[in-house]
Each structure stands twice: as C-alpha cells, then as structure tokens.
Amino acid sequence: MIAIIDYGMGNIASILNMFKRIGNREVVLTKDITQIEKADKILLPGVGAFDNGTQHLQASGLIPVLNQKAQIQKVPVLGICLGMQLLTKRSEEGTEKGLAWIDAETKKFVFEKADLKIPHMGWNYINVKKESPLISSDKKQKFYFVHSYYVLCNNQNDVLASCSYGEEFTCMLQHNNIFGAQFHPEKSHKFGMELFEKFSKL
Numbered sequence: 001m002i003a004i005i006d007y008g009m010g011n012i013a014s015i016l017n018m019f020k021r022i023g024n025r026e027v028v029l030t031k032d033i034t035q036i037e038k039a040d041k042i043l044l045p046g047v048g049a050f051d052n053g054t055q056h057l058q059a060s061g062l063i064p065v066l067n068q069k070a071q072i073q074k075v076p077v078l079g080i081c082l083g084m085q086l087l088t089k090r091s092e093e094g095t096e097k098g099l100a101w102i103d104a105e106t107k108k109f110v111f112e113k114a115d116l117k118i119p120h121m122g123w124n125y126i127n128v129k130k131e132s133p134l135i136s137s138d139k140k141q142k143f144y145f146v147h148s149y150y151v152l153c154n155n156q157n158d159v160l161a162s163c164s165y166g167e168e169f170t171c172m173l174q175h176n177n178i179f180g181a182q183f184h185p186e187k188s189h190k191f192g193m194e195l196f197e198k199f200s201k202l
Contacts, residue, residue: 053085077177
C-alpha cells in the first residue's frame with residue numbers, strides 16, 4: 001500500500017487521479033498513524049513554503065511515524081516538489097529544520113547574469129545521472145516544474161537527475177530508499193505516469 005501523506009500541503013487530487021489512471025488501487029490519502037504504519041511505500045507531496053510545510057508536518061504529529069518508516073523500516077519514500085525539499089536539513093526560504101533524511105540544503109535561485117524568471121515554470125528535459133529503479137536513463141524525458149528553490153546535495157552520489165535552468169541543478173535525488181522529485185509527476189503526463197508506476201512497483 002502507498003500512503004500519500006495528508007498534511008494540508010499538496011496537489012492531492014492530481015496525484016490520486018494519476019494513480020487511478022495507472023490502475024493502482026492500493027493508494028490511500030491519509031493522516032492516520034495506523035494506516036501509515038501499515039504502508040510499504042510513502043509519498044510526501046507538497047506545494048508552498050518550506051516553513052509552512054514543516055509546521056504543518058509538526059502539527060500533524062506524523063513525523064515520528066514517518067521517521068520510523070523511512071529511517072528504520074527503510075520503506076521507499078518519494079518526496080515531490082516541496083515534499084522533496086522537506087527531506088533536506090534546512091532551507092533558505094525559512095528558519096525551520098527539515099526532516100534531514102538527506103544530507104542536503106534547499107537554496108534559492110539567484111541569477112546574476114541570466115535574465116530568467118523566478119519561479120522556474122514549465123517543461124524541461126532532465127539528465128539522469130545514475131541507474132535507478134525509479135527512472136530510466138535510456139531515453140529523453142521531460143517534466144513540468146514550478147519552483148523558486150532547489151536542492152543542493154552535499155553528497156553528489158545522492159544526485160539522481162539534474163536539469164538546466166540558468167545553471168545545472170538537482171531535480172531528482174536518491175539516497176538508499178529515499179527519493180525526491182523537484183518537478184510535478186502528477187502534471188507531467190506519460191513521463192509522470194511512468195515514474196509513479198515504477199514507484200508503485202518498488
């Protein structure tokens with residue numbers, strides 16, 4: 001069962017619709033600790049500001065069970081957009097601490113020379129950096145982005161894929177059972193569907 005964490009900060013309807021199209025019925029949107037304890041995969045969505053997301057997670061009382069699932073039981077976890085940023089230690093967007101499941105920080109886009117708009121919004125191709133069961137490295141794939149901050153991994157081995165917007169940045173990460181996607185698979189049509197399908201089979 002995939003538990004999509006309901007903490008008030010995600011594109012929930014779009015994610016559920018994507019899993020329906022895949023045909024995976026073992027997906028629940030939940031903030032119930034008992035249900036989360038039974039899950040064999042965790043999906044952490046997110047749209048909005050880092051501190052707000054962290055505060056919502058703290059208020060939900062779910063951080064201990066999420067730590068147990070991710071760090072002790074080692075179930076596959078996928079963070080999406082803000083959900084990926086919350087996996088890091090901290091963000092330049094605020095002062096709250098992240099979950100710190102990844103040795104990384106969330107940084108703000110700053111372009112001194114390039115005349116590029118922030119947020120970074122629209123479709124971009126990604127460059128897969130290593131083999132992973134979550135995404136194929138043998139074809140070009142593009143995904144839909146909307147973000148003003150990006151994740152900087154302190155360990156380059158955690159970088160699963162990168163994207164170019166003014167400069168190269170990490171758009172996917174993987175550290176053991178922990179995965180993150182800065183883009184929105186639920187808005188990325190066939191490529192997003194393929195990613196969710198692969199996640200459901202981990």
